[in-house]
Amino acid sequence: MNRVLAHTGAQYPIIQAPMGWIARSQLASAVSNAGGIGIIETSSGETEVCKAEILKMKEITDKPFGVNLPIMFLRDDAMLKFVCESGVKFVTTSAGSPAKFVGPLKAAGIVVYHAVPTVDAAVKCVAAGVDGLVVEGAEGGGFKNPEEVSTLVLLQAIRAKVDVPLVAAGGICDGRGMAAAFALGAEAVQMGTRFVSSAESPVHENYKNKIVASKETGTYVLNKKATPCIRALKSGRMDEIYAEGRMPADIFSGIRDVYFGGNMEAAPALAGETVGLIDSIKTAKEIIDETVAEFFAIAGRMGGLANGHTFG
Amino acid sequence: MNRVLAHTGAQYPIIQAPMGWIARSQLASAVSNAGGIGIIETSSGETEVCKAEILKMKEITDKPFGVNLPIMFLRDDAMLKFVCESGVKFVTTSAGSPAKFVGPLKAAGIVVYHAVPTVDAAVKCVAAGVDGLVVEGAEGGGFKNPEEVSTLVLLQAIRAKVDVPLVAAGGICDGRGMAAAFALGAEAVQMGTRFVSSAESPVHENYKNKIVASKETGTYVLNKKATPCIRALKSGRMDEIYAEGRMPADIFSGIRDVYFGGNMEAAPALAGETVGLIDSIKTAKEIIDETVAEFFAIAGRMGGLANGHTFG
Numbered sequence: 001m002n003r004v005l006a007h008t009g010a011q012y013p014i015i016q017a018p019m020g021w022i023a024r025s026q027l028a029s030a031v032s033n034a035g036g037i038g039i040i041e042t043s044s045g046e047t048e049v050c051k052a053e054i055l056k057m058k059e060i061t062d063k064p065f066g067v068n069l070p071i072m073f074l075r076d077d078a079m080l081k082f083v084c085e086s087g088v089k090f091v092t093t094s095a096g097s098p099a100k101f102v103g104p105l106k107a108a109g110i111v112v113y114h115a116v117p118t119v120d121a122a123v124k125c126v127a128a129g130v131d132g133l134v135v136e137g138a139e140g141g142g143f144k145n146p147e148e149v150s151t152l153v154l155l156q157a158i159r160a161k162v163d164v165p166l167v168a169a170g171g172i173c174d175g176r177g178m179a180a181a182f183a184l185g186a187e188a189v190q191m192g193t194r195f196v197s198s199a200e201s202p203v204h205e206n207y208k209n210k211i212v213a214s215k216e217t218g219t220y221v222l223n224k225k226a227t228p229c230i231r232a233l234k235s236g237r238m239d240e241i242y243a244e245g246r247m248p249a250d251i252f253s254g255i256r257d258v259y260f261g262g263n264m265e266a267a268p269a270l271a272g273e274t275v276g277l278i279d280s281i282k283t284a285k286e287i288i289d290e291t292v293a294e295f296f297a298i299a300g301r302m303g304g305l306a307n308g309h310t311f312g
Numbered sequence: 313m314n315r316v317l318a319h320t321g322a323q324y325p326i327i328q329a330p331m332g333w334i335a336r337s338q339l340a341s342a343v344s345n346a347g348g349i350g351i352i353e354t355s356s357g358e359t360e361v362c363k364a365e366i367l368k369m370k371e372i373t374d375k376p377f378g379v380n381l382p383i384m385f386l387r388d389d390a391m392l393k394f395v396c397e398s399g400v401k402f403v404t405t406s407a408g409s410p411a412k413f414v415g416p417l418k419a420a421g422i423v424v425y426h427a428v429p430t431v432d433a434a435v436k437c438v439a440a441g442v443d444g445l446v447v448e449g450a451e452g453g454g455f456k457n458p459e460e461v462s463t464l465v466l467l468q469a470i471r472a473k474v475d476v477p478l479v480a481a482g483g484i485c486d487g488r489g490m491a492a493a494f495a496l497g498a499e500a501v502q503m504g505t506r507f508v509s510s511a512e513s514p515v516h517e518n519y520k521n522k523i524v525a526s527k528e529t530g531t532y533v534l535n536k537k538a539t540p541c542i543r544a545l546k547s548g549r550m551d552e553i554y555a556e557g558r559m560p561a562d563i564f565s566g567i568r569d570v571y572f573g574g575n576m577e578a579a580p581a582l583a584g585e586t587v588g589l590i591d592s593i594k595t596a597k598e599i600i601d602e603t604v605a606e607f608f609a610i611a612g613r614m615g616g617l618a619n620g621h622t623f624g
Contacts, residue, residue: 002624013623119528119588139462147529150451150462152483152492153585157528160589171464180464180492182617183610187624216431216469217459245557273465276431277472296618298495303615305494306608311325312314312499 003165004188007111007131008090009064011035014178014288015134015167017192018068018092019142019270020044021259022203025056030200030284032063035292039092042079043070051082064090071096084108092134095143099128106131113167117145122158133158134190137170138231141193141272144221146229152184159185173274175294179302182295191287193272199283204262207269208281216276222268223247232268233275315477316500319423319443320402321376323347326490326600327446327479329504330380330404331454331582332356333571334515337368342512342596344375347604351404354391355382363394376402383408396420404446407455411440418443425479429457434470445470446502449482450543453505453584456533458541464496471497485586487606491614494607503599505584511595516574519581520593528588534580535559544580545587 004013014036016028020043028038040057042050057065067088069079072095083091084104093101094115105112106129114125115134122133135158137151138144149157151170159166168181169190178189196203197211210233220242223229230247232238241247247268254266282290305311316325326348328340332355340350352369354362369377379400381391384407395403396416405413406427417424418441426437427446434445447470449463450456461469463482471478480493481502490501508515509523522545532554535541542559544550553559559580566578594602617623 002622005623137462137464139465148460148533149528149585149588150449150464150483152449152462152464152489153451153528153588156486156488157588171462174468176468176496177464179495179614182623183491183495183614184488216461216465221460273461276461276465276469296621299614300618302491302495302611303618306612306615309608310314311317311494 002187004132004167007165008037008066010037012288012292013188014291015039015066015092015188015190016195016284017140017169017190018043018070018094019192019196021046021256022196022201023068024053024202025060026202027195027198027200027284028065029057029061030198031195031288032057032061032065034285034288035063036284036288037090038065040065040067042068043073043095045073045075047079050079054083054086054088058087066090066092068092068094069101070094071098071101080104084110093130094134097128098125098130102129115169116158117154118147118149119154119157119161122162126162126164130164132165132167133162134167134169135186137168138221139171139273140169141219141231142270144229144231146221146224148221151181155181155184155186171273173277175291175296175298178291178295179298182299183302191274193274194278194287195284196271197278197281198287199281203259206262206264207259210264210269211271211275211278212280214271214275216273218275219271219273230268230270231272233264233271235265235269237265238268314499316444316479319477320349320378322349324600324604325500326603327351327378327404327500327502328507328596329452329481329502330355330382330406331504331508333568334508334513335380336365336514337372338514339507339510339512339596340377341369341373342510343507343600344369344373344377346597346600347375348596348600349402350377352377352379354380355385355407357385357387359391362391366395366398366400370399378402378404380404380406381413382406383410383413392416396422405442406446409440410437410442414441427481428470429466430459430461431466431469431473434474438474438476442476444477444479445474446479446481447498449480450533451483451585452481453531453543454582456541456543458533458536460533463493467493467496467498483585485589487603487608487610490603490607491610494611495614503586505586506590506599507596508583509590509593510599511593515571518574518576519571522576522581523583523587523590524592526583526587528585530587531583531585542580542582543584545576545583547577547581549577550580
């Protein structure tokens with residue numbers, strides 16, 4: 001039995017990442033309705049808007065969905081309390097120690113997965129009682145651990161130390177990546193950049209088109225020696241920040257102008273290395289259906305190698 | 313048919329990476345005798361020693377092996393000419409454009425694979441006539457492209473653009489990684505750090521033991537804004553270089569003191585992210601036998617998912 005499906009009740013073990021401002025009901029309901037697991041973000045800090053988006057999800061989909069709680073970004077307990085009382089069944093926590101959050105969430109009957117970038121963090125989170133882990137490889141977009149470890153290595157390293165279900169995040173946007181992740185011990189995948197570029201994503205077409213046009217070398221990890229360390233699309237302004245090695249404190253003030261105004265120089269346009277693999281804008285249903293079909297095709301091909309005890 | 317096996321005549325599509333000073337006949341013959349593909353390095357620049365090592369290989373193993381020619385590191389055509397006349401059947405080229413090397417090597421009946429860190433380089437090399445590519449993900453140790461792209465993403469991105477056989481390099485040290493690489497479209501894997509830490513590796517036990525003891529976060533990419541950019545084990549001296557952001561020009565003068573004297577602060581001890589996965593020193597035969605067995609076990613498990621149309 002796939003434990004992520006058992007925990008969530010979803011049809012497919014494909015989770016949509018909780019991108020600030022972007023992971024709201026329009027996108028998340030499309031993912032959930034296609035059989036994946038849509039997630040509502042709260043990292044934007046727009047508490048009332050996010051509460052309304054969570055309530056809206058219950059109106060527009062009868063499929064499973066979840067909420068992300070980025071611990072260090074939450075000003076107070078308001079969102080935690082709301083989620084505990086909301087009937088939400090699945091929460092991913094991130095950005096901080098989940099120790100204080102696990103008790104209230106589990107008391108409310110909620111399954112809790114925490115996002116981790118290292119083996120040490122994974123072991124601590126499992127000791128704190130989380131039900132599963134989102135394994136965040138260095139390939140992914142957004143806020144990063146400056147100690148970069150790739151999904152290929154990190155998944156195996158964490159799998160060797162803990163027994164909870166693992167969700168592979170970072171570098172995955174299709175059935176090939178999903179098959180690789182399962183070979184490495186994952187029971188689900190999380191995709192961010194792929195869904196940012198989907199038809200139902202609310203972002204400006206300039207952002208989607210830049211993801212589609214970018215090469216595999218189209219992102220930078222910036223600000224590795226300060227906070228926050230991020231992975232974002234290359235741009236004129238990001239080139240300067242990369243050359244200088246540090247990022248102004250107010251760099252995110254223009255983020256909504258990037259996301260919704262289409263001004264790609266206004267702030268870092270968060271994205272992962274999969275920009276080099278994404279070559280068209282598809283609906284969430286197309287993405288999920290194609291990923292599942294490709295996953296099984298590759299799994300079947302691998303089975304053929306095993307049956308024939310051959311390498312090709 | 314697996315094209316890497318067809319090209320090399322080896323039993324298993326597992327290649328030993330060409331580490332300078334380390335990839336010599338003691339290690340390479342152990343790999344070839346175990347059914348893998350041992351490679352003799354020439355990047356040390358010790359031309360006469362390397363020629364002797366190539367001749368020695370023909371005495372101590374009757375199994376297939378290869379030679380690496382790092383184009384930019386070769387002072388003249390001496391090594392190229394020697395290899396063309398030596399009866400060697402398989403060459404990997406690296407560090408530079410293979411365009412001038414492909415003609416003479418192929419005229420000598422030699423199969424040529426070139427190591428590439430980007431899609432653009434891959435496309436150019438295939439146009440230049442190489443028979444296959446070593447796809448060098450950012451996880452790997454040693455000399456790196458400062459534009460880091462992980463094996464997970466790079467393999468897929470190159471697979472989408474070229475039809476030649478691909479060898480996955482970087483982040484792979486066992487059957488899990490090999491299964492993931494094959495799921496992504498590779499037909500072979502190359503392991504460096506794993507064989508540096510093997511019983512037959514000629515390096516000092518301090519180097520092997522540090523690989524075994526290191527976590528997945530145990531390496532740095534150093535000197536990203538200059539040449540050469542490298543991935544190496546963390547150490548007191550490397551911490552300083554990382555903090556400063558640049559590397560002294562004579563940094564490698566003490567490399568043999570690291571490798572063979574066991575002074576881990578004398579120079580960068582090149583290694584990849586797989587240090588976090590390697591937890592014991594094994595013989596080349598144990599490494600290869602276990603990798604093959606694990607590969608088929610995982611491939612079989614993936615086949616089971618396909619057969620049952622299930623995710624676990």
